[in-house]
Amino acid sequence: MKLAVYRKKSPWILHYNAGGCNGCDIEILACLGPKYDIERFGMINSGNPKQSDILLVTGPVTKRSRERLVEVYAQMPEPKVVVSCGACACTGGVFRGMYNCEGGIDQYIPVDVYVCGCGSRPEQIIDGVIKALDILERKTLELEVSVRLKKVPVEENGQVNRREVAAKIIHTQHTYE
Amino acid sequence: MGKQYEIPLGAQHISLLEPLHFKFTTENEKIISTDANVYYVHRGIEEACCTKFKFRQVSFVVGRVCGLCSISHSTAYSQVAEKLVNIEAPLRAKYLRMLVIELDRIHSHLLCLSHVAENAGFEALFMKTMQYREFSMEMLEAVCGNRIQYDFSIVGGVARDLKAEVAGMILQRLKTFLPQLDELVDIFQNNWTLSLKNKGAGAITREAAMRLNVVGPFARAAGLAIDVRNETEDLLPWKEVGFEMVTDTTGDVYARNMVRLRELYISIRIIRNIIASLPESALVTETKAFPDGEAVVRLEAPRGELFYYAKGNKTQMLERLKIKAPTFSNVAAMVEAFTGNEYGSAPAIIASYDPCLSCTSR
Ligand code: SF4
Numbered sequence: 001m002k003l004a005v006y007r008k009k010s011p012w013i014l015h016y017n018a019g020g021c022n023g024c025d026i027e028i029l030a031c032l033g034p035k036y037d038i039e040r041f042g043m044i045n046s047g048n049p050k051q052s053d054i055l056l057v058t059g060p061v062t063k064r065s066r067e068r069l070v071e072v073y074a075q076m077p078e079p080k081v082v083v084s085c086g087a088c089a090c091t092g093g094v095f096r097g098m099y100n101c102e103g104g105i106d107q108y109i110p111v112d113v114y115v116c117g118c119g120s121r122p123e124q125i126i127d128g129v130i131k132a133l134d135i136l137e138r139k140t141l142e143l144e145v146s147v148r149l150k151k152v153p154v155e156e157n158g159q160v161n162r163r164e165v166a167a168k169i170i171h172t173q174h175t176y177e
Numbered sequence: 178m179g180k181q182y183e184i185p186l187g188a189q190h191i192s193l194l195e196p197l198h199f200k201f202t203t204e205n206e207k208i209i210s211t212d213a214n215v216y217y218v219h220r221g222i223e224e225a226c227c228t229k230f231k232f233r234q235v236s237f238v239v240g241r242v243c244g245l246c247s248i249s250h251s252t253a254y255s256q257v258a259e260k261l262v263n264i265e266a267p268l269r270a271k272y273l274r275m276l277v278i279e280l281d282r283i284h285s286h287l288l289c290l291s292h293v294a295e296n297a298g299f300e301a302l303f304m305k306t307m308q309y310r311e312f313s314m315e316m317l318e319a320v321c322g323n324r325i326q327y328d329f330s331i332v333g334g335v336a337r338d339l340k341a342e343v344a345g346m347i348l349q350r351l352k353t354f355l356p357q358l359d360e361l362v363d364i365f366q367n368n369w370t371l372s373l374k375n376k377g378a379g380a381i382t383r384e385a386a387m388r389l390n391v392v393g394p395f396a397r398a399a400g401l402a403i404d405v406r407n408e409t410e411d412l413l414p415w416k417e418v419g420f421e422m423v424t425d426t427t428g429d430v431y432a433r434n435m436v437r438l439r440e441l442y443i444s445i446r447i448i449r450n451i452i453a454s455l456p457e458s459a460l461v462t463e464t465k466a467f468p469d470g471e472a473v474v475r476l477e478a479p480r481g482e483l484f485y486y487a488k489g490n491k492t493q494m495l496e497r498l499k500i501k502a503p504t505f506s507n508v509a510a511m512v513e514a515f516t517g518n519e520y521g522s523a524p525a526i527i528a529s530y531d532p533c534l535s536c537t538s539r
Pocket residue numbers: 020021022023024025058059060085086087088089093117118119120241244325326
Protein backbone atom coordinates (compact mmCIF):
# COMPACT_ATOMS: atom_id res chain seq x y z
CA MET A 1 0.00 0.00 0.00
CA LYS A 2 1.16 3.50 -0.70
CA LEU A 3 -0.68 4.95 2.27
CA ALA A 4 2.50 6.18 3.92
CA VAL A 5 3.51 8.05 0.79
CA TYR A 6 0.13 9.67 0.47
CA ARG A 7 0.08 10.65 4.09
CA LYS A 8 3.45 12.27 3.86
CA LYS A 9 2.59 14.07 0.67
CA SER A 10 -0.79 15.27 1.77
CA PRO A 11 -1.32 15.63 5.50
CA TRP A 12 -4.56 17.30 6.46
CA ILE A 13 -4.67 19.92 9.13
CA LEU A 14 -7.20 20.47 11.85
CA HIS A 15 -7.10 23.83 13.53
CA TYR A 16 -8.54 24.40 16.98
CA ASN A 17 -8.50 27.59 18.98
CA ALA A 18 -8.36 26.79 22.68
CA GLY A 19 -8.87 30.36 23.81
CA GLY A 20 -6.06 32.38 22.30
CA CYS A 21 -6.28 35.93 21.08
CA ASN A 22 -6.86 35.12 17.38
CA GLY A 23 -3.42 36.41 16.53
CA CYS A 24 -1.97 33.03 15.77
CA ASP A 25 -5.20 31.94 14.11
CA ILE A 26 -5.03 34.65 11.52
CA GLU A 27 -1.42 33.74 10.89
CA ILE A 28 -2.58 30.19 10.20
CA LEU A 29 -5.12 31.67 7.81
CA ALA A 30 -2.35 33.69 6.22
CA CYS A 31 -0.46 30.43 5.74
CA LEU A 32 -3.37 29.17 3.67
CA GLY A 33 -3.28 32.30 1.56
CA PRO A 34 -1.28 32.75 -1.61
CA LYS A 35 1.83 34.34 -0.14
CA TYR A 36 2.83 31.52 2.17
CA ASP A 37 0.65 28.87 0.58
CA ILE A 38 1.02 25.68 2.58
CA GLU A 39 -1.02 23.90 -0.02
CA ARG A 40 2.18 23.42 -1.94
CA PHE A 41 3.02 20.81 0.69
CA GLY A 42 -0.32 19.20 0.00
CA MET A 43 -1.85 20.40 3.22
CA ILE A 44 -5.41 21.53 3.42
CA ASN A 45 -7.36 22.78 6.33
CA SER A 46 -10.03 20.22 6.99
CA GLY A 47 -12.72 20.86 9.53
CA ASN A 48 -13.18 17.24 10.37
CA PRO A 49 -11.10 15.61 13.10
CA LYS A 50 -11.67 12.16 11.67
CA GLN A 51 -9.86 13.02 8.45
CA SER A 52 -6.94 14.96 9.86
CA ASP A 53 -3.34 14.06 10.59
CA ILE A 54 -2.01 17.23 12.16
CA LEU A 55 -3.70 19.13 14.96
CA LEU A 56 -2.73 22.80 15.12
CA VAL A 57 -3.71 24.26 18.47
CA THR A 58 -3.50 27.88 19.51
CA GLY A 59 -4.27 29.51 22.78
CA PRO A 60 -3.90 28.69 26.45
CA VAL A 61 -6.48 26.15 27.45
CA THR A 62 -9.47 27.84 28.99
CA LYS A 63 -11.65 25.84 31.30
CA ARG A 64 -14.50 25.64 28.84
CA SER A 65 -12.47 24.66 25.83
CA ARG A 66 -10.39 21.92 27.42
CA GLU A 67 -13.02 19.21 27.10
CA ARG A 68 -13.43 20.01 23.45
CA LEU A 69 -9.71 20.02 22.93
CA VAL A 70 -9.30 16.59 24.41
CA GLU A 71 -12.33 15.33 22.53
CA VAL A 72 -11.10 16.64 19.20
CA TYR A 73 -7.74 15.03 19.90
CA ALA A 74 -9.33 11.73 20.81
CA GLN A 75 -11.41 11.69 17.66
CA MET A 76 -8.40 11.97 15.39
CA PRO A 77 -7.18 8.64 14.06
CA GLU A 78 -3.65 7.42 14.73
CA PRO A 79 -1.00 8.35 13.71
CA LYS A 80 -1.46 11.97 14.67
CA VAL A 81 0.82 14.87 15.46
CA VAL A 82 0.07 17.89 17.60
CA VAL A 83 1.65 21.26 16.85
CA SER A 84 1.17 23.97 19.44
CA CYS A 85 1.21 27.40 17.88
CA GLY A 86 2.28 30.46 19.76
CA ALA A 87 3.68 31.28 23.14
CA CYS A 88 0.39 30.89 24.93
CA ALA A 89 -0.26 27.42 23.55
CA CYS A 90 3.23 26.29 24.56
CA THR A 91 3.41 27.66 28.08
CA GLY A 92 0.43 29.84 28.78
CA GLY A 93 2.22 33.01 27.76
CA VAL A 94 0.74 36.19 29.18
CA PHE A 95 -2.34 34.29 30.22
CA ARG A 96 -0.47 31.96 32.53
CA GLY A 97 -1.98 32.04 35.97
CA MET A 98 -5.17 33.83 35.04
CA TYR A 99 -8.07 32.26 36.87
CA ASN A 100 -9.75 30.66 33.90
CA CYS A 101 -6.63 29.46 32.09
CA GLU A 102 -4.19 26.63 32.24
CA GLY A 103 -0.53 26.84 31.40
CA GLY A 104 -0.41 25.49 27.89
CA ILE A 105 -1.96 22.59 26.08
CA ASP A 106 0.65 20.00 27.01
CA GLN A 107 -1.08 19.52 30.33
CA TYR A 108 -3.87 17.78 28.48
CA ILE A 109 -2.59 16.29 25.27
CA PRO A 110 0.90 15.25 24.18
CA VAL A 111 2.55 17.91 22.03
CA ASP A 112 5.12 17.01 19.39
CA VAL A 113 6.20 20.37 18.04
CA TYR A 114 6.28 23.68 19.88
CA VAL A 115 6.15 26.82 17.73
CA CYS A 116 7.15 29.88 19.72
CA GLY A 117 6.39 33.56 19.25
CA CYS A 118 3.53 35.83 20.10
CA GLY A 119 2.16 35.82 17.47
CA SER A 120 4.14 33.18 15.68
CA ARG A 121 5.04 34.16 12.14
CA PRO A 122 3.76 32.16 9.17
CA GLU A 123 7.31 31.07 8.36
CA GLN A 124 7.64 29.60 11.83
CA ILE A 125 4.32 27.83 11.55
CA ILE A 126 5.31 26.31 8.22
CA ASP A 127 8.62 25.25 9.73
CA GLY A 128 6.83 23.62 12.64
CA VAL A 129 4.42 21.78 10.39
CA ILE A 130 7.27 20.48 8.22
CA LYS A 131 8.94 19.20 11.37
CA ALA A 132 5.68 17.56 12.29
CA LEU A 133 5.71 15.74 8.97
CA ASP A 134 8.91 13.90 9.88
CA ILE A 135 7.44 12.95 13.23
CA LEU A 136 4.33 11.77 11.48
CA GLU A 137 6.40 9.53 9.27
CA ARG A 138 8.25 8.09 12.23
CA LYS A 139 5.04 7.46 14.11
CA THR A 140 3.55 5.77 11.08
CA LEU A 141 6.50 3.43 10.87
CA GLU A 142 6.26 2.61 14.55
CA LEU A 143 2.59 1.86 14.22
CA GLU A 144 2.97 -0.36 11.23
CA VAL A 145 5.71 -2.65 12.55
CA SER A 146 4.31 -6.13 12.25
CA VAL A 147 4.76 -8.49 15.17
CA ARG A 148 5.80 -12.00 14.32
CA LEU A 149 4.49 -14.75 16.54
CA LYS A 150 7.21 -16.61 18.38
CA LYS A 151 5.64 -20.04 18.29
CA VAL A 152 3.75 -22.00 15.73
CA PRO A 153 0.01 -21.97 16.57
CA VAL A 154 -1.63 -25.21 17.68
CA GLU A 155 -3.32 -26.81 14.71
CA GLU A 156 -5.56 -29.43 16.40
CA ASN A 157 -9.14 -28.69 17.47
CA GLY A 158 -9.56 -26.23 14.59
CA GLN A 159 -7.99 -22.83 13.95
CA VAL A 160 -8.47 -19.65 15.95
CA ASN A 161 -9.05 -16.84 13.52
CA ARG A 162 -7.92 -13.43 14.79
CA ARG A 163 -10.28 -11.54 12.55
CA GLU A 164 -13.31 -13.48 13.71
CA VAL A 165 -12.39 -12.92 17.34
CA ALA A 166 -12.04 -9.19 16.77
CA ALA A 167 -15.39 -9.03 15.03
CA LYS A 168 -16.99 -10.87 17.92
CA ILE A 169 -15.53 -8.43 20.46
CA ILE A 170 -16.79 -5.44 18.52
CA HIS A 171 -20.20 -7.05 18.21
CA THR A 172 -20.53 -7.70 21.95
CA GLN A 173 -19.37 -4.17 22.75
CA HIS A 174 -22.06 -2.73 20.56
CA THR A 175 -24.83 -4.82 22.05
CA TYR A 176 -23.89 -3.89 25.61
CA GLU A 177 -23.78 -0.14 24.92
CA MET B 178 -46.15 23.40 10.69
CA GLY B 179 -43.37 21.18 9.41
CA LYS B 180 -40.96 19.17 11.42
CA GLN B 181 -38.35 21.14 13.28
CA TYR B 182 -34.72 20.18 13.54
CA GLU B 183 -32.01 21.50 15.75
CA ILE B 184 -28.68 21.93 14.06
CA PRO B 185 -25.62 22.84 16.08
CA LEU B 186 -22.78 24.80 14.52
CA GLY B 187 -19.51 24.98 16.43
CA ALA B 188 -17.64 25.03 18.77
CA GLN B 189 -15.04 23.65 16.38
CA HIS B 190 -16.08 24.29 12.80
CA ILE B 191 -14.21 24.89 9.60
CA SER B 192 -15.87 28.22 8.97
CA LEU B 193 -15.00 29.58 12.38
CA LEU B 194 -11.72 30.97 13.51
CA GLU B 195 -12.70 30.84 17.13
CA PRO B 196 -14.84 28.63 19.30
CA LEU B 197 -18.38 29.88 18.91
CA HIS B 198 -21.50 27.83 19.22
CA PHE B 199 -24.80 28.44 17.48
CA LYS B 200 -27.81 26.25 17.84
CA PHE B 201 -30.24 26.73 14.97
CA THR B 202 -33.81 25.51 15.06
CA THR B 203 -34.71 24.96 11.45
CA GLU B 204 -37.82 24.10 9.55
CA ASN B 205 -37.46 23.09 5.92
CA GLU B 206 -33.97 24.59 5.76
CA LYS B 207 -35.23 27.91 7.11
CA ILE B 208 -33.81 29.07 10.39
CA ILE B 209 -36.58 30.02 12.75
CA SER B 210 -34.66 30.62 15.94
CA THR B 211 -31.09 30.70 17.11
CA ASP B 212 -29.20 30.27 20.33
CA ALA B 213 -25.74 31.69 20.67
CA ASN B 214 -23.06 30.66 23.09
CA VAL B 215 -20.05 32.91 22.96
CA TYR B 216 -18.12 32.45 26.16
CA TYR B 217 -15.68 29.72 25.28
CA VAL B 218 -12.59 31.83 25.48
CA HIS B 219 -13.03 33.62 28.77
CA ARG B 220 -9.59 33.94 30.28
CA GLY B 221 -9.97 36.45 33.07
CA ILE B 222 -7.89 39.27 31.64
CA GLU B 223 -9.73 42.03 33.50
CA GLU B 224 -8.99 40.47 36.86
CA ALA B 225 -5.36 39.80 36.01
CA CYS B 226 -4.94 43.42 34.89
CA CYS B 227 -5.90 44.52 38.38
CA THR B 228 -3.93 41.97 40.38
CA LYS B 229 -0.96 40.65 38.41
CA PHE B 230 0.28 43.50 36.25
CA LYS B 231 1.32 47.04 37.03
CA PHE B 232 -0.59 49.72 35.19
CA ARG B 233 2.20 50.39 32.73
CA GLN B 234 2.38 46.73 31.79
CA VAL B 235 -1.35 46.45 31.24
CA SER B 236 -1.21 48.10 27.82
CA PHE B 237 0.72 45.07 26.57
CA VAL B 238 -1.64 42.63 28.24
CA VAL B 239 -4.83 44.13 26.83
CA GLY B 240 -3.31 43.93 23.37
CA ARG B 241 -3.60 40.17 23.84
CA VAL B 242 -7.32 40.44 24.30
CA CYS B 243 -7.68 40.23 20.57
CA GLY B 244 -5.14 39.73 17.84
CA LEU B 245 -7.14 41.43 15.13
CA CYS B 246 -7.65 44.75 16.86
CA SER B 247 -4.81 44.66 19.35
CA ILE B 248 -3.81 48.23 18.53
CA SER B 249 -7.32 49.47 19.29
CA HIS B 250 -7.22 47.79 22.67
CA SER B 251 -3.79 49.04 23.64
CA THR B 252 -4.57 52.54 22.40
CA ALA B 253 -7.85 52.69 24.29
CA TYR B 254 -6.14 51.47 27.44
CA SER B 255 -3.26 53.94 27.02
CA GLN B 256 -5.76 56.76 26.67
CA VAL B 257 -7.71 55.77 29.72
CA ALA B 258 -4.51 55.42 31.75
CA GLU B 259 -3.34 58.82 30.51
CA LYS B 260 -6.58 60.29 31.78
CA LEU B 261 -5.99 58.67 35.17
CA VAL B 262 -2.46 60.04 35.53
CA ASN B 263 -3.47 63.41 34.05
CA ILE B 264 -1.21 63.63 31.05
CA GLU B 265 -1.84 64.05 27.37
CA ALA B 266 0.02 62.17 24.68
CA PRO B 267 2.12 64.30 22.30
CA LEU B 268 0.55 65.18 18.97
CA ARG B 269 2.94 63.04 16.96
CA ALA B 270 2.08 60.03 19.09
CA LYS B 271 -1.60 60.64 18.43
CA TYR B 272 -1.04 60.78 14.70
CA LEU B 273 1.05 57.61 14.76
CA ARG B 274 -1.64 55.84 16.75
CA MET B 275 -4.20 56.80 14.14
CA LEU B 276 -1.89 55.60 11.39
CA VAL B 277 -1.53 52.16 12.93
CA ILE B 278 -5.25 51.93 13.73
CA GLU B 279 -6.11 52.61 10.11
CA LEU B 280 -3.54 50.12 8.78
CA ASP B 281 -5.00 47.62 11.21
CA ARG B 282 -8.48 48.41 9.93
CA ILE B 283 -7.39 47.63 6.39
CA HIS B 284 -6.05 44.25 7.41
CA SER B 285 -9.04 43.41 9.58
CA HIS B 286 -11.65 44.39 6.99
CA LEU B 287 -9.88 42.52 4.22
CA LEU B 288 -9.66 39.45 6.42
CA CYS B 289 -13.37 39.64 7.08
CA LEU B 290 -14.15 40.05 3.38
CA SER B 291 -11.98 37.11 2.43
CA HIS B 292 -13.72 35.07 5.09
CA VAL B 293 -17.13 35.96 3.69
CA ALA B 294 -15.96 34.91 0.24
CA GLU B 295 -14.60 31.62 1.55
CA ASN B 296 -17.69 30.77 3.53
CA ALA B 297 -19.89 31.61 0.56
CA GLY B 298 -17.87 29.03 -1.37
CA PHE B 299 -15.87 31.42 -3.53
CA GLU B 300 -12.37 30.08 -2.91
CA ALA B 301 -10.68 32.12 -5.65
CA LEU B 302 -11.86 35.39 -4.17
CA PHE B 303 -10.64 34.28 -0.75
CA MET B 304 -7.18 33.75 -2.20
CA LYS B 305 -7.26 37.06 -4.01
CA THR B 306 -8.30 39.04 -0.96
CA MET B 307 -5.70 37.31 1.20
CA GLN B 308 -3.07 38.16 -1.37
CA TYR B 309 -4.01 41.83 -1.36
CA ARG B 310 -4.16 41.84 2.42
CA GLU B 311 -0.50 40.84 2.77
CA PHE B 312 0.60 44.38 1.96
CA SER B 313 -1.03 45.73 5.10
CA MET B 314 0.65 43.07 7.22
CA GLU B 315 4.02 43.95 5.74
CA MET B 316 3.43 47.62 6.38
CA LEU B 317 2.41 46.94 9.96
CA GLU B 318 5.57 44.94 10.41
CA ALA B 319 7.63 47.78 9.00
CA VAL B 320 6.00 50.33 11.28
CA CYS B 321 5.67 48.35 14.51
CA GLY B 322 8.09 45.45 14.20
CA ASN B 323 5.61 42.59 14.42
CA ARG B 324 2.91 41.25 12.19
CA ILE B 325 0.25 40.62 14.79
CA GLN B 326 0.89 41.91 18.26
CA TYR B 327 2.17 45.44 17.79
CA ASP B 328 2.80 46.64 21.35
CA PHE B 329 2.91 50.03 19.73
CA SER B 330 0.88 52.19 22.03
CA ILE B 331 2.17 52.64 25.59
CA VAL B 332 0.99 54.78 28.47
CA GLY B 333 2.01 58.30 27.52
CA GLY B 334 2.68 57.86 23.85
CA VAL B 335 3.98 55.36 21.34
CA ALA B 336 6.94 53.01 21.45
CA ARG B 337 8.44 53.60 18.02
CA ASP B 338 8.88 56.41 15.57
CA LEU B 339 7.90 56.33 11.92
CA LYS B 340 11.00 56.41 9.76
CA ALA B 341 10.97 58.44 6.54
CA GLU B 342 11.80 55.37 4.42
CA VAL B 343 8.90 53.47 5.94
CA ALA B 344 6.53 56.36 5.27
CA GLY B 345 7.67 56.45 1.65
CA MET B 346 7.21 52.71 1.38
CA ILE B 347 3.66 52.92 2.73
CA LEU B 348 2.73 55.60 0.19
CA GLN B 349 4.18 53.54 -2.61
CA ARG B 350 2.42 50.35 -1.56
CA LEU B 351 -0.86 52.23 -1.19
CA LYS B 352 -0.49 53.31 -4.81
CA THR B 353 -0.33 49.68 -5.91
CA PHE B 354 -3.09 48.68 -3.52
CA LEU B 355 -5.63 51.18 -4.85
CA PRO B 356 -6.29 49.48 -8.22
CA GLN B 357 -6.44 46.14 -6.40
CA LEU B 358 -9.09 47.53 -4.11
CA ASP B 359 -11.06 48.77 -7.15
CA GLU B 360 -10.90 45.26 -8.51
CA LEU B 361 -12.21 43.80 -5.24
CA VAL B 362 -15.06 46.31 -5.17
CA ASP B 363 -15.93 45.34 -8.71
CA ILE B 364 -16.07 41.65 -7.83
CA PHE B 365 -18.04 42.09 -4.63
CA GLN B 366 -20.47 44.45 -6.33
CA ASN B 367 -21.03 42.81 -9.67
CA ASN B 368 -20.31 39.13 -9.36
CA TRP B 369 -23.59 37.43 -10.01
CA THR B 370 -22.88 34.18 -8.15
CA LEU B 371 -21.68 35.96 -5.05
CA SER B 372 -24.69 38.26 -5.04
CA LEU B 373 -26.98 35.25 -4.91
CA LYS B 374 -25.42 34.34 -1.59
CA ASN B 375 -25.07 37.87 -0.31
CA LYS B 376 -28.00 40.01 -1.34
CA GLY B 377 -30.85 39.83 1.11
CA ALA B 378 -29.09 37.33 3.39
CA GLY B 379 -28.83 38.09 7.08
CA ALA B 380 -30.66 41.38 6.72
CA ILE B 381 -31.56 43.57 9.65
CA THR B 382 -33.71 46.67 9.51
CA ARG B 383 -32.70 50.09 10.70
CA GLU B 384 -35.27 50.02 13.50
CA ALA B 385 -34.15 46.63 14.76
CA ALA B 386 -30.54 47.74 14.62
CA MET B 387 -31.41 50.80 16.67
CA ARG B 388 -33.41 48.77 19.18
CA LEU B 389 -30.73 46.12 19.59
CA ASN B 390 -27.92 48.61 19.99
CA VAL B 391 -25.79 47.53 17.07
CA VAL B 392 -22.41 49.17 16.49
CA GLY B 393 -19.74 49.22 13.84
CA PRO B 394 -20.04 48.27 10.15
CA PHE B 395 -23.01 46.09 11.08
CA ALA B 396 -24.96 49.21 12.13
CA ARG B 397 -23.66 51.40 9.34
CA ALA B 398 -24.78 48.85 6.77
CA ALA B 399 -28.30 49.07 8.20
CA GLY B 400 -28.33 52.83 7.84
CA LEU B 401 -27.40 53.92 11.35
CA ALA B 402 -24.72 56.58 11.26
CA ILE B 403 -22.77 55.42 14.31
CA ASP B 404 -19.06 55.95 14.41
CA VAL B 405 -16.98 57.05 17.36
CA ARG B 406 -14.57 58.72 15.00
CA ASN B 407 -17.37 61.08 14.14
CA GLU B 408 -18.24 61.86 17.73
CA THR B 409 -15.07 62.32 19.75
CA GLU B 410 -12.43 64.84 18.87
CA ASP B 411 -10.53 65.27 22.11
CA LEU B 412 -8.37 62.14 22.13
CA LEU B 413 -7.62 61.49 18.49
CA PRO B 414 -8.25 64.21 15.91
CA TRP B 415 -10.05 62.11 13.33
CA LYS B 416 -11.76 64.88 11.42
CA GLU B 417 -8.50 66.74 10.91
CA VAL B 418 -7.19 63.84 8.90
CA GLY B 419 -10.19 63.45 6.66
CA PHE B 420 -12.60 61.03 8.28
CA GLU B 421 -15.94 60.56 6.55
CA MET B 422 -18.95 58.46 7.49
CA VAL B 423 -19.90 55.52 5.27
CA THR B 424 -23.41 54.11 5.45
CA ASP B 425 -25.63 51.83 3.43
CA THR B 426 -29.32 51.11 3.60
CA THR B 427 -30.22 47.45 3.13
CA GLY B 428 -28.40 45.91 6.11
CA ASP B 429 -27.69 42.55 4.48
CA VAL B 430 -24.41 40.74 3.88
CA TYR B 431 -23.93 42.62 0.63
CA ALA B 432 -24.34 45.99 2.32
CA ARG B 433 -21.88 45.01 5.04
CA ASN B 434 -19.32 44.04 2.43
CA MET B 435 -19.82 47.33 0.64
CA VAL B 436 -19.51 49.36 3.81
CA ARG B 437 -16.26 47.62 4.65
CA LEU B 438 -14.87 48.14 1.18
CA ARG B 439 -15.80 51.80 1.08
CA GLU B 440 -14.31 52.34 4.52
CA LEU B 441 -11.03 51.13 3.11
CA TYR B 442 -10.96 54.12 0.76
CA ILE B 443 -11.45 56.40 3.75
CA SER B 444 -8.66 54.59 5.60
CA ILE B 445 -6.33 55.05 2.66
CA ARG B 446 -7.14 58.73 2.57
CA ILE B 447 -6.53 59.06 6.31
CA ILE B 448 -3.17 57.29 6.05
CA ARG B 449 -2.07 59.54 3.22
CA ASN B 450 -3.11 62.66 5.09
CA ILE B 451 -1.33 61.52 8.25
CA ILE B 452 1.90 60.85 6.44
CA ALA B 453 1.69 64.16 4.61
CA SER B 454 1.10 66.19 7.76
CA LEU B 455 2.92 64.30 10.52
CA PRO B 456 3.72 66.90 13.22
CA GLU B 457 7.11 67.02 14.89
CA SER B 458 7.13 66.45 18.64
CA ALA B 459 8.32 64.05 21.29
CA LEU B 460 6.96 60.51 21.27
CA VAL B 461 6.21 60.00 24.94
CA THR B 462 5.05 62.25 27.76
CA GLU B 463 6.84 61.15 30.90
CA THR B 464 5.24 61.18 34.32
CA LYS B 465 5.82 59.60 37.68
CA ALA B 466 2.23 59.90 38.86
CA PHE B 467 0.11 56.93 39.86
CA PRO B 468 -3.39 56.43 38.48
CA ASP B 469 -6.15 58.00 40.49
CA GLY B 470 -9.87 58.46 39.99
CA GLU B 471 -12.10 57.07 37.26
CA ALA B 472 -12.17 57.51 33.50
CA VAL B 473 -13.87 56.15 30.40
CA VAL B 474 -12.69 56.08 26.82
CA ARG B 475 -14.44 55.17 23.58
CA LEU B 476 -12.61 54.26 20.42
CA GLU B 477 -13.70 52.99 17.04
CA ALA B 478 -12.14 49.55 16.57
CA PRO B 479 -12.54 47.82 13.18
CA ARG B 480 -15.70 46.14 14.47
CA GLY B 481 -17.29 49.07 16.20
CA GLU B 482 -17.22 50.97 19.41
CA LEU B 483 -14.74 49.84 22.02
CA PHE B 484 -15.29 51.03 25.54
CA TYR B 485 -12.81 51.15 28.41
CA TYR B 486 -13.43 52.02 32.01
CA ALA B 487 -10.66 52.19 34.58
CA LYS B 488 -10.42 53.13 38.21
CA GLY B 489 -7.21 53.79 40.08
CA ASN B 490 -6.37 54.17 43.75
CA LYS B 491 -2.95 55.86 43.75
CA THR B 492 -1.03 52.60 43.64
CA GLN B 493 0.76 50.74 40.85
CA MET B 494 -2.22 48.42 40.45
CA LEU B 495 -5.51 49.48 38.98
CA GLU B 496 -8.55 48.91 41.11
CA ARG B 497 -10.86 47.99 38.26
CA LEU B 498 -10.63 47.68 34.51
CA LYS B 499 -13.70 47.06 32.40
CA ILE B 500 -13.61 46.29 28.69
CA LYS B 501 -16.72 46.30 26.54
CA ALA B 502 -15.95 45.01 23.09
CA PRO B 503 -17.99 45.76 19.94
CA THR B 504 -19.08 42.18 19.33
CA PHE B 505 -20.66 42.06 22.77
CA SER B 506 -23.12 44.74 21.65
CA ASN B 507 -23.82 42.91 18.44
CA VAL B 508 -24.62 39.43 19.76
CA ALA B 509 -28.34 40.13 20.19
CA ALA B 510 -28.66 41.43 16.66
CA MET B 511 -26.56 38.55 15.33
CA VAL B 512 -29.07 36.10 16.74
CA GLU B 513 -32.00 38.04 15.33
CA ALA B 514 -30.61 38.52 11.82
CA PHE B 515 -30.43 34.75 11.24
CA THR B 516 -34.18 34.35 11.38
CA GLY B 517 -35.75 33.50 8.03
CA ASN B 518 -32.51 32.63 6.24
CA GLU B 519 -31.48 29.34 4.71
CA TYR B 520 -29.28 27.19 6.89
CA GLY B 521 -26.82 26.92 4.00
CA SER B 522 -26.00 30.59 4.08
CA ALA B 523 -25.38 30.65 7.84
CA PRO B 524 -21.56 30.40 7.61
CA ALA B 525 -21.37 33.36 5.24
CA ILE B 526 -23.66 35.36 7.46
CA ILE B 527 -21.55 34.57 10.52
CA ALA B 528 -18.44 35.68 8.69
CA SER B 529 -20.09 38.90 7.62
CA TYR B 530 -20.83 39.80 11.24
CA ASP B 531 -17.09 39.63 11.72
CA PRO B 532 -17.50 38.35 15.26
CA CYS B 533 -14.54 38.62 17.57
CA LEU B 534 -15.13 36.34 20.50
CA SER B 535 -11.87 36.70 22.29
CA CYS B 536 -12.82 40.37 22.62
CA THR B 537 -16.30 39.52 23.78
CA SER B 538 -15.38 37.11 26.50
CA ARG B 539 -11.88 38.44 27.29
S1 SF4 C 1 0.68 33.46 21.29
FE1 SF4 C 1 0.18 35.64 21.40
S2 SF4 C 1 -0.65 36.10 19.36
FE2 SF4 C 1 -0.71 33.88 19.58
S3 SF4 C 1 -2.76 33.42 20.36
FE3 SF4 C 1 -1.40 33.61 22.15
S4 SF4 C 1 -1.57 35.75 22.80
FE4 SF4 C 1 -2.38 35.60 20.70
